[in-house]
Amino acid sequence: MNRILKGKTSLPHFQGKTHEPITDLTADELVVVGKILGRSYKKATVVKHRLFDHWGHSVILHTEHASYSEAFAGSGETAVVILVKEVLQAPKNSLLLFDEPETSLHPGAQSKILEFLLDQCIKNQHQIVYCTHAPAMVEELPRSAVKVFTPAAGGRFQVRKDVLPSEAFFFLGQPIQNKKIIVVEDRLAKKMVDAVLDLSGDATKSLFEVCYFPGGESQMKKDATMYSRSRSSKTFLLFDGDRKPSLPIFNPDELTLEINDDPEKAIEVLNGHIKEATGSNIEFASDGHIGKGSKPQQRDLRKEYLKYYRKNCFFLPMESPEKEIWDNECIDKFLSIIFSQQEVAKIKADLAGEVDFKKKFVILTNALCGKSSGDEISMVHTILVKAWITKNPPFVNETAQVLESIKNVA
Numbered sequence: 001m002n003r004i005l006k007g008k009t010s011l012p013h014f015q016g017k018t019h020e021p022i023t024d025l026t027a028d029e030l031v032v033v034g035k036i037l038g039r040s041y042k043k044a045t046v047v048k049h050r051l052f053d054h055w056g057h058s059v060i061l062h063t064e065h066a067s068y069s070e071a072f073a074g075s076g077e078t079a080v081v082i083l084v085k086e087v088l089q090a091p092k093n094s095l096l097l098f099d100e101p102e103t104s105l106h107p108g109a110q111s112k113i114l115e116f117l118l119d120q121c122i123k124n125q126h127q128i129v130y131c132t133h134a135p136a137m138v139e140e141l142p143r144s145a146v147k148v149f150t151p152a153a154g155g156r157f158q159v160r161k162d163v164l165p166s167e168a169f170f171f172l173g174q175p176i177q178n179k180k181i182i183v184v185e186d187r188l189a190k191k192m193v194d195a196v197l198d199l200s201g202d203a204t205k206s207l208f209e210v211c212y213f214p215g216g217e218s219q220m221k222k223d224a225t226m227y228s229r230s231r232s233s234k235t236f237l238l239f240d241g242d243r244k245p246s247l248p249i250f251n252p253d254e255l256t257l258e259i260n261d262d263p264e265k266a267i268e269v270l271n272g273h274i275k276e277a278t279g280s281n282i283e284f285a286s287d288g289h290i291g292k293g294s295k296p297q298q299r300d301l302r303k304e305y306l307k308y309y310r311k312n313c314f315f316l317p318m319e320s321p322e323k324e325i326w327d328n329e330c331i332d333k334f335l336s337i338i339f340s341q342q343e344v345a346k347i348k349a350d351l352a353g354e355v356d357f358k359k360k361f362v363i364l365t366n367a368l369c370g371k372s373s374g375d376e377i378s379m380v381h382t383i384l385v386k387a388w389i390t391k392n393p394p395f396v397n398e399t400a401q402v403l404e405s406i407k408n409v410a
Helices: 027-037 075-088 107-124 165-172 187-200 216-227 263-278 295-312 321-325 328-338 341-352 357-369 374-391 394-407
Strands: 043-052 054-062 067-069 095-099 127-131 148-151 157-160 180-184 208-212 235-239 313-315
Touching (some): 043 075, 054 075, 075 095, 180 394, 187 321, 187 374, 235 295, 357 374
16 A cells, blocks of 8 residues: 555556555545544545455545554544545435445444535435434434335335334334333323323334323423423423313414513513413422522523423323223123122112212222222223223324324424
8 A cells, every 4th residue: 555655556466457546535525524523634545446355445544643544543434534535526416325334433423424414415415325223323314214124024124114213223123212201190191192002003102101190280280390491301291181271372482572671571471371371370490499580580481381381292182081981881891790780770870970080980990899099990990991992982093193293293
């Protein structure tokens, strides 16, 4: 290689051409390589040669402190130089194909490679196709750009389309990191959402963790003051349908400059919109204490809360989960197996006399179990949720659509 760099175009043990013309990266190419790799280069020389049986590339890199070839550079460093050179020199509207361009690069550099390729697609109308096994190389792509190849029968491959980047690696056996957390009002809502996710398939189900906390919807609205402080919150609130506000939730970016510049007035206006959205008076803690402290900070906390509520709060398509899963036909069959006709008639009369479905479950559970603590009621819920999901009423598909909407939130 040293002989080639010194202009020795013919070597005694070679017949024919040994290498292509030697080229140096341009200043712009060096800047891009340095940005991807997080280093500063004075010069980079690229030689395409066949000194080792097959045609390949050698790269001589020059920094402020040293000069070295690919024998001392990381393989990823060499690959980045060649990739950047080929992409920047490609004619407009090119189709560019790459096989694992991220190989031997750390995740930060992989993200920079993706950023570079996307930028070149926009600037030069390229179409770029690459194979990858690195999450960092797909996480910023739209779902329409992701195709997952998985083995199918007969040695063929199945191509899965319209896959979220976060879903893609599930099919390759990689656990989903940073799942979206869905907080629901109670155990019954969790059972129903979990049942719908079971129908959605393992890939979609793996994206979520469904949970509930003591305090129900009122506590969820208070907890939102904490979630709203994180601009990249992965926590979503899924309320029962009867909590859905009658009017669209106010966008705090639409505050007039006059009101926004008067923190006292802005707080008053925002409190009104929060009450309208939540039905509650929400208190905010700032650097002073609840309700005190910096007025601009108090204003901004309320603005962030409304932004969070607009983006991260969803509503089940049914008014009441208890009412939705209540199934007289199923309950009648269940009671007839356990009780005599006379006893069944008495229980049904008690149930008919109650219009509150939460209380109906208390009556039913008392009849079946002799008591109606939370665990016993939850057991009865489980039975009726199984019947509900099997019958697949419209609310099952509507709940699946709500979960799909949460899945698509960036």
